Amino acid sequence: MNEFYQPASDFLVRVANGEVPLTGTEFAEHNLRLLIGYMGDADTSNRDWATLLLAGLDVDTAEVREALLKATQDQDASVRAEALLGLAERDAVLALPLVERELEGSECGSGTFQAAHAIASPLLLDGLRKWAGQGSSDWIDLEINDAISACEAARVENT
Known part of the structure; x- marks a missing residue:
């Protein structure tokens, strides 16, 4: 990857920049579900970044593990x-x-x-x-x- 590689999604760019909360509130939990949803996106850059962001997140739930497990088949x-x-x-x-x-x-x-x-x-x-x-x-x-x-x-x- 080169240093300019970014996801196509503005949402994922904002998550990567730390502008979108993913834990701690109901709104953040909604964002986390959106992030997981991008792991199935048609755009490879979105799937790649969403998986990277979720993998690096300090959250270990059944939903997170299931999403990561599914992404091992990408x-x-x-x-x-x-x-x-x-x-x-x-x-x-x-x-x-x-x-x-x-x-x-x-x-x-x-x-x-x-x-x-x-x-x-x-x-x-x-x-x-x-x-x-x-x-x-x-x-x-x-x-x-x-x-x-x-x-x-x-x-x-x-x-």
């Missing part, structure tokens, strides 16, 4: 990756098989590698090693290597 790798990261930060056990599946695919967003790092399971090593040196930029290769290191450290701790 056609866009970046959307799936954001959802995986959000799930990994909430429930590593739930996210583990989903990250494993994603690593076996032909396209992974950077959030997938961040999710693998957060989970830090040796079960992810084979899938991560497949991606080593295959990132589209140096910073993604660094994320892949960091995830491999975290998973290897977990293997050592478990022996």
